[in-house]
Amino acid sequence: MRGNAGAALAFVCCAFFLSKASYVSAEGSYSYNFYGEAVPSQAGYRAVKAVNGNELGCGELSQPADIFCADSGSFFIADKGNDRIIEVDPDFTKASMVYSIFTDNNGASFNLSSPEGIFVSDDGLMYISDTGNSRIIVSDMDGNVSLIVTKPDSDMYESETFRPEKVIADKYGNIYAILDNITGGAAFFSRDGEFEGYYGAGSVLPTAKVISDYIKKLFATDKMRSAMSRSVPAGITGFDIDKEGFVYTVTGSADAGHDRVKKVNPAGKNLFAGIDTVFGDLPRYQNSDSGEVFKTELIDIDVDNEGRICCLDTGTGRVFQYNKEGSLLFIMGGRSDCLGGFSLKPTAVECTGERIFITDSMKNTVTIFEETDFGKIVHDADKLYNDGKYEEALKPWQEALRCDGNYTAAYLGISSALLRKGDYRGAMEYAELGGSSYHYNKAFEGYRAEWLSKNFSIVSAFIAVFIILRIIHRHYRKKLRRYRGG
Amino acid sequence: MIELTEKQWVLHTVFHPFDGFEDLRFKKAGSILISNIVIALWFAGTILRENFYGKQFVITSVEDFSILSFIIRTVFLFLAWTVSNRAVCTFFDGEGTIRRIYIYSAYALIPYTVSLYVQVMLSHILIRDEGIFITLTGVIGILWSAMLIFTGIKAAHQLSVSKTVLSILFTIAGMIIIILILVLAAALIQQIYVFAATIIAEIEYRLKY
Numbered sequence A: 001m002r003g004n005a006g007a008a009l010a011f012v013c014c015a016f017f018l019s020k021a022s023y024v025s026a027e028g029s030y031s032y033n034f035y036g037e038a039v040p041s042q043a044g045y046r047a048v049k050a051v052n053g054n055e056l057g058c059g060e061l062s063q064p065a066d067i068f069c070a071d072s073g074s075f076f077i078a079d080k081g082n083d084r085i086i087e088v089d090p091d092f093t094k095a096s097m098v099y100s101i102f103t104d105n106n107g108a109s110f111n112l113s114s115p116e117g118i119f120v121s122d123d124g125l126m127y128i129s130d131t132g133n134s135r136i137i138v139s140d141m142d143g144n145v146s147l148i149v150t151k152p153d154s155d156m157y158e159s160e161t162f163r164p165e166k167v168i169a170d171k172y173g174n175i176y177a178i179l180d181n182i183t184g185g186a187a188f189f190s191r192d193g194e195f196e197g198y199y200g201a202g203s204v205l206p207t208a209k210v211i212s213d214y215i216k217k218l219f220a221t222d223k224m225r226s227a228m229s230r231s232v233p234a235g236i237t238g239f240d241i242d243k244e245g246f247v248y249t250v251t252g253s254a255d256a257g258h259d260r261v262k263k264v265n266p267a268g269k270n271l272f273a274g275i276d277t278v279f280g281d282l283p284r285y286q287n288s289d290s291g292e293v294f295k296t297e298l299i300d301i302d303v304d305n306e307g308r309i310c311c312l313d314t315g316t317g318r319v320f321q322y323n324k325e326g327s328l329l330f331i332m333g334g335r336s337d338c339l340g341g342f343s344l345k346p347t348a349v350e351c352t353g354e355r356i357f358i359t360d361s362m363k364n365t366v367t368i369f370e371e372t373d374f375g376k377i378v379h380d381a382d383k384l385y386n387d388g389k390y391e392e393a394l395k396p397w398q399e400a401l402r403c404d405g406n407y408t409a410a411y412l413g414i415s416s417a418l419l420r421k422g423d424y425r426g427a428m429e430y431a432e433l434g435g436s437s438y439h440y441n442k443a444f445e446g447y448r449a450e451w452l453s454k455n456f457s458i459v460s461a462f463i464a465v466f467i468i469l470r471i472i473h474r475h476y477r478k479k480l481r482r483y484r485g486g
Numbered sequence B: 001m002i003e004l005t006e007k008q009w010v011l012h013t014v015f016h017p018f019d020g021f022e023d024l025r026f027k028k029a030g031s032i033l034i035s036n037i038v039i040a041l042w043f044a045g046t047i048l049r050e051n052f053y054g055k056q057f058v059i060t061s062v063e064d065f066s067i068l069s070f071i072i073r074t075v076f077l078f079l080a081w082t083v084s085n086r087a088v089c090t091f092f093d094g095e096g097t098i099r100r101i102y103i104y105s106a107y108a109l110i111p112y113t114v115s116l117y118v119q120v121m122l123s124h125i126l127i128r129d130e131g132i133f134i135t136l137t138g139v140i141g142i143l144w145s146a147m148l149i150f151t152g153i154k155a156a157h158q159l160s161v162s163k164t165v166l167s168i169l170f171t172i173a174g175m176i177i178i179i180l181i182l183v184l185a186a187a188l189i190q191q192i193y194v195f196a197a198t199i200i201a202e203i204e205y206r207l208k209y
Helices: A002-018 A208-219 A222-227 A373-386 A390-403 A408-421 A424-433 A437-454 A456-485 B006-015 B020-026 B032-051 B067-089 B098-108 B110-125 B132-157 B161-208
Strands: A030-032 A038-040 A045-052 A064-069 A075-079 A084-088 A095-099 A101-103 A109-111 A117-120 A126-130 A135-139 A145-149 A164-169 A175-179 A186-189 A195-199 A238-241 A247-250 A261-264 A298-303 A309-313 A318-322 A328-333 A346-351 A355-360 A365-371
Touching: A030 A328, A045 A328, A064 A117, A064 A355, A075 A117, A075 A126, A126 A164, A135 A164, A135 A175, A164 A238, A175 A238, A247 A298, A309 A346, A318 A355, A328 A365, A328 A373, A365 A373, A373 A390, A373 A408, A390 A408, A408 A424, A408 A437, A424 A437, A437 A456, B006 B020, B006 B032, B006 B098, B006 B110, B006 B132, B020 B098, B020 B132, B032 B067, B032 B098, B032 B110, B067 B098, B067 B132, B067 B161, B098 B110, B098 B132, B110 B132, B132 B161
Parallel strands: A064 A346, A117 A164, A238 A298, A298 A346
Antiparallel strands: A030 A038, A045 A365, A064 A075, A075 A084, A084 A095, A101 A109, A117 A126, A126 A135, A135 A145, A164 A175, A175 A186, A186 A195, A238 A247, A247 A261, A298 A309, A309 A318, A318 A328, A346 A355, A355 A365
């Protein structure tokens, strides 16, 4: 029932907005409102093209596994199937460099084998996870390898294999790598390549099964215990590091609301632990046409220079963009053969602010999304809002609302701006429209104080009259009783 | 002994939690009409608290409103309580009639009902920081009503304290059984209905072609 209503609403919205040329409405664009219902929304990003290897002039890509945008603006693609790293110019029109042969310290040259991760630091070092050769290599832009990290020879490292997938490095040169079959978090190496331990491990959610297993194990013999399955946290599937050094991780198989996206500080603490947002699609999401139920399985995350977070979901083929605080901005993509849709296996996401790049290992393309006018308005407003410039944010939020009446954050933005201006009534109204009792409370507090100070004389007079009447009444009642009794 | 009108009896029982109901029983007072009014107010108060609460505390979606759930949570629950209590208390040699249980329980709910309205009123005046006063009102209302229910049941059946506690626990168990049986019955009736509807549809089909 609600699905039909939503579809009808979407149709009306599309019909309405298509008449305005400046705002592009992608079909099926949606967002979540305050009550967690999927509502039709304006698109913040629009797929402009899907680039394949021939267009870049480097031959077809084969299972591109990772994409990274360096500080210089150039893009680096880990072309897994062709055993090479491709550097693409900032306009994303041609491949400016192809790295497939590297030279180590001794002058010997070697090839990559199935690279699955690429990271380029600000000082121009490439960190490549050479997955097929079980090692991570650090190289300069000329292909001279300065460091090779292989399987750690440490008691802490228990796995037989060493298969690095995605790799990042912080500004001190410490290397973080996601390893296949390791659930204890990302492997952490010092700048000399020494294995230091694990970082950003997930935790096991105490479900009924985990608890019952724990109790069973208390009574089991060693032999029985060894036959039982162990409860291990879900492994990290993707991560990124922001300018301030916080590491963002995503876990594909995690339950909604539990460690799906984490912002990990250097001490290993999750700063998104108490957040309200459910990252990815909410559990109840179901396509009303096909009846297909989608389950979110986040595979990669990217943080751009403004701190906005993009999550790639391989379960639904969607990209979710969140602001710095973790509030949903836009949802784009989907699973389809058209432009802007993905196959079963999108692999990585990279965001540069105005553009979002997604590699697809079955289509062998890089899909480019560009910010729409609506997206720009919202991003501007959101940035001003998060910087505390509520009044400056008022105009863009109003503009955003004009484009999309379902955009909850705009109501709250306007509410905050009006509150700052002292228009408590208006702030209350918009907080109610945005469905936030928290914002309503702040506005109401101001409204009440204003009302009391304005009507203080009337209120106090009212109370005084009430008290006097009370006294008179009591006095007379006593007299009356005495009269009756007497 | 005191002589009171029915309206005065209401206040007397509410403000004399220990002997109010004993007096009420002794005087054979208590009105079904007032009990019905109290239950109606309780029902309305619950709806008010869920849907007309101060927006600084919670903003509810009107779309999700279902009056059935409110009927079940108030009127139905109360009837189940009355029936279950009457059924259970025969085990404990309780001498309360169903009328008496109904009236005493309804009177006992007055503080809680009042607290609902006070809460709704306060929620429109206070802000979140002062929300503790609303919680306090609710706690007082519940505790007061719980005490009145206890003394009410005790007086209605002329039970000892320990037997009253036991009978209340049994009553709650009885309520659960009543609800379970009703749910089962509803499911069964639905299946019978579906069965009958299928047969009728089949017969119609055969007759037509």
